[in-house]
Amino acid sequence: xxxxxxxxxxxxxxxxxxxxxxxxxxxxxxxxxxxxxxxxxxxxxxxxxxxxxxxxxxxxxxxxxxxxxxxxxxxxxxxxxxxxxxxx
Numbered sequence: 145x146x147x148x149x150x151x152x153x154x155x156x157x158x159x160x161x162x163x164x165x166x167x168x169x170x171x172x173x174x175x176x177x178x179x180x181x182x183x184x185x186x187x188x189x190x191x192x193x194x195x196x197x198x199x200x201x202x203x204x205x206x207x208x209x210x211x212x213x214x215x216x217x218x219x220x221x222x223x224x225x226x227x228x229x230x231x232x
Contacts, residue, residue, distance in 0.1 A: 153221050160214065 168174065 149221060149224065153217065156217070157214070160210065
């Protein structure tokens with residue numbers, strides 16, 4: 145009865161997860177895994193604050209918008225299920 149909605153919801157979530165995963169691979173988020181375990185042992189050095197490029201700012205806005213869209217979709221599915229629960 146609600147299966148098509150939940151299947152579409154899961155497929156959309158899976159596609160978004162794959163898109164974010166491949167974005168992370170393309171941008172090198174998983175490179176240099178050997179260095180990551182030594183980061184807590186390094187001394188903290190003050191680094192100058194880098195100016196954020198316009199592309200990175202738009203990218204951050206797009207990720208926030210994507211997460212808000214996911215939350216809205218979750219709320220819509222939950223609301224739809226609650227409103228139609230009394231009909232059967």
